[in-house]
Amino acid sequence: MELQVAVAKVCKWSVRESGDTVEMIERPHGGLSFVVVDGQHTGRGAKQISNLVARKVISLLAEGVRDGAAARAAHDYLYTQYDGKVSAELHIVSIDLASETVVISHNSHCAPIISAGKEIRLIKETSEAIGVHRRKKPVITEIPLAPHMTVIVFTDGVLDAGIKHGARFDIIRFVEDELRDADIGAQKLADAILARANELDQGRPGDDTSILVIRIVPSTEEDTARRMTVRFPID
Amino acid sequence: MELQVAVAKVCKWSVRESGDTVEMIERPHGGLSFVVVDGQHTGRGAKQISNLVARKVISLLAEGVRDGAAARAAHDYLYTQYDGKVSAELHIVSIDLASETVVISHNSHCAPIISAGKEIRLIKETSEAIGVHRRKKPVITEIPLAPHMTVIVFTDGVLDAGIKHGARFDIIRFVEDELRDADIGAQKLADAILARANELDQGRPGDDTSILVIRIVPSTEEDTARRMTVRFPID
Numbered sequence: 001m002e003l004q005v006a007v008a009k010v011c012k013w014s015v016r017e018s019g020d021t022v023e024m025i026e027r028p029h030g031g032l033s034f035v036v037v038d039g040q041h042t043g044r045g046a047k048q049i050s051n052l053v054a055r056k057v058i059s060l061l062a063e064g065v066r067d068g069a070a071a072r073a074a075h076d077y078l079y080t081q082y083d084g085k086v087s088a089e090l091h092i093v094s095i096d097l098a099s100e101t102v103v104i105s106h107n108s109h110c111a112p113i114i115s116a117g118k119e120i121r122l123i124k125e126t127s128e129a130i131g132v133h134r135r136k137k138p139v140i141t142e143i144p145l146a147p148h149m150t151v152i153v154f155t156d157g158v159l160d161a162g163i164k165h166g167a168r169f170d171i172i173r174f175v176e177d178e179l180r181d182a183d184i185g186a187q188k189l190a191d192a193i194l195a196r197a198n199e200l201d202q203g204r205p206g207d208d209t210s211i212l213v214i215r216i217v218p219s220t221e222e223d224t225a226r227r228m229t230v231r232f233p234i235d
Numbered sequence: 236m237e238l239q240v241a242v243a244k245v246c247k248w249s250v251r252e253s254g255d256t257v258e259m260i261e262r263p264h265g266g267l268s269f270v271v272v273d274g275q276h277t278g279r280g281a282k283q284i285s286n287l288v289a290r291k292v293i294s295l296l297a298e299g300v301r302d303g304a305a306a307r308a309a310h311d312y313l314y315t316q317y318d319g320k321v322s323a324e325l326h327i328v329s330i331d332l333a334s335e336t337v338v339i340s341h342n343s344h345c346a347p348i349i350s351a352g353k354e355i356r357l358i359k360e361t362s363e364a365i366g367v368h369r370r371k372k373p374v375i376t377e378i379p380l381a382p383h384m385t386v387i388v389f390t391d392g393v394l395d396a397g398i399k400h401g402a403r404f405d406i407i408r409f410v411e412d413e414l415r416d417a418d419i420g421a422q423k424l425a426d427a428i429l430a431r432a433n434e435l436d437q438g439r440p441g442d443d444t445s446i447l448v449i450r451i452v453p454s455t456e457e458d459t460a461r462r463m464t465v466r467f468p469i470d
Contacts (some may be wrong), residue, residue: 005465021261024465025293028286030252032465051263055297058260062290097469145469187464194460219468225429226467229422230240230259230267233459234332234380234451 001147002219003095004186005034008194008211012042012157013204019046020155020210021054028064030097034212035061038089038108038155040131042208053078053088053130067092067105071138075107075130087129090138091153093214100145102214105138110159113152113175114143120150120176148182149216150175150189157209158193162200169200186215236382237454238330239421240269243429243446247277247392248439254281255390255445256289263299265332270296271447273324273343273390275366281443288313288323288365302327302340306373310342310365322364325373326388328449335380337449340373345394348387348410349378355385355411383417384451385410385424392444393428397435404435421448 011018019039027033035057039049053074060070071092078088089108096103104112104123107130111122127139143149152175161169171193178184178192190213197209246253254274262268270292274284288309295305306327313323324343331338339347339358342365346357362374378384387410396404406428413419413427425448432444 001469003465003467003469005463007461007463009461010459017265022463023261024259024463026256026258026286026289028283048263051261051297054261055294059290059294059297062286062294187462190462216469224245224468226242226244226465227422227425228240228242228257228259228463228465230238230461230463232238232461233454234236234238 001216004215004217005032006186006190006213008190010194010205010209012206012208015042017044017047018208019043019050020208021047021050022210022212023054023058025058025062027061027094027096031095033061033067033092033094036091036153036155036210036212038208040087049086049088052081053090057090057092067094067103068138068140071105071107071130075136078131079134082131084132087131089129089155093151093153093212095145095214101142102145102149102151104141104151104153106153107136107138110154110156112141113172114141115150115179116143116146117148120172120179122172145216147216147218150179151214152193153212154193155208155210157205157207158197158211160207161197164206165200165202167200169197183217185217186213189213189215236451239450239452240267241421241425241448243425245429245440245444247441247443250277252279252282253443254278254285255443256282256285257445257447258289258293260293260297262296262329262331266330268296268302268327268329269447271326271388271390271445273443273445275322277443284321284323287316288325292325292327302329302338303373303375306340306342306365310371313366314369317366319367322366324364324390328386328388328447330380330449336377337380337384337386339376339386339388341388342371342373345389345391347376348407349376350385350414351378351381352383355407355414357407380451382451382453385414386449388447389428390443390445392440392442393432393446395442396432399441400435400437402435404432418452420452421450424448424450
């Protein structure tokens with residue numbers, strides 16, 4: 001099997017800096033964790049908040065702290081730092097090679113999508129943003145690593161795409177269609193979601209938008225290398 | 236312009252876990268930093284060392300600490316933790332959008348390669364591994380972000396490829412040939428270096444091997460998205 005992860009990220013239209021932060025860290029017992037944080041508001045202020053939260057979470061995960069504890073700690077830290085006045089939405093998705101599962105922790109109104117084989121669903125259990133009420137905890141979902149497993153996490157730029165033009169992004173239906181190609185790569189799927197959100201927003205994203213796609217696909221070749229690529233435009 | 240970064244990484248032949256750690260972190264003032272650490276020896280022990288060093292460096296960089304100070308702190312930390320008995324080789328490569336430069340800090344006998352346009356060179360100033368002598372400091376090199384700029388950093392799996400078969404990897408010559416294609420992508424270049432090292436090792440890497448390639452290429456399309464992909468085989 002091959003693990004594929006893709007991230008695609010754009011800023012809100014006419015804003016210079018995204019208030020979302022996405023970070024990756026290697027898990028000390030094997031595997032990777034991805035942290036997606038959407039800071040309150042937009043621009044520089046939001047970025048500072050999401051950076052603060054992401055930094056706290058990845059530093060704990062890198063030390064071997066379990067995901068749920070890292071999410072709770074991030075909440076307490078943000079709550080303490082800003083006296084309960086600033087919120088952030090937090091997703092942690094871990095590919096845990098020790099337990100051979102994907103662990104999804106979320107404190108967000110953007111419910112993650114999971115699909116194992118043909119079935120596809122949103123995690124319905126509601127959760128709330130961190131930072132503003134005492135003792136928040138994440139919703140944690142764990143699914144086994146298996147071929148054709150898919151996990152998708154996104155920020156509200158996707159959820160609310162097209163909303164000011166009276167449109168609505170039926171993301172579950174959209175992903176279901178895309179997954180008809182059982183071997184679709186994570187990158188292609190992330191790009192398709194971003195393109196559709198952008199289309200609904202008529203080319204002017206209404207909010208910072210981040211998409212994280214994790215897929216397990218059959219390996220096509222005998223290749224033991226791990227690979228990462230990053231691309232972004234610079235002025 | 237488009238910034239492209241690629242990482243390719245394999246373990247030493249017949250060893251389950253790589254002693255190298257490669258991590259990425261967003262810089263709070265804009266840009267990205269990549270940290271490549273080669274822990275002393277191989278396997279689990281080496282991994283724990285490289286994880287410790289990488290974790291320290293990225294947590295400092297995420298807080299806005301400058302690269303040279305982060306490298307010095309990682310040295311002091313490792314020296315203190317293991318009483319000067321354990322070494323690690325450390326590279327930090329930062330794409331600093333605030334200064335519009337690439338900053339390369341290294342404490343390693345594997346000299347980084349830099350190329351701006353047609354000229355290509357190794358950073359000749361010698362540096363030493365961190366952890367074993369008091370008050371080590373990195374060699375720091377800074378070059379402006381410009382089209383066709385290339386920076387390549389690697390661990391000794393590349394430097395020593397083929398050595399036990401009496402071969403030698405002339406990496407400068409190899410990269411020079413590859414860069415004749417002025418628009419070669421970072422991913423293609425990293426994969427070519429890895430493939431050549433593997434070939435010299437007759438398919439059995441003599442050491443943990445990590446390659447980091449950073450390139451600036453002209454943008455081909457009007458696309459403002461940032462993208463990251465990760466791929467790796469799982470059993």
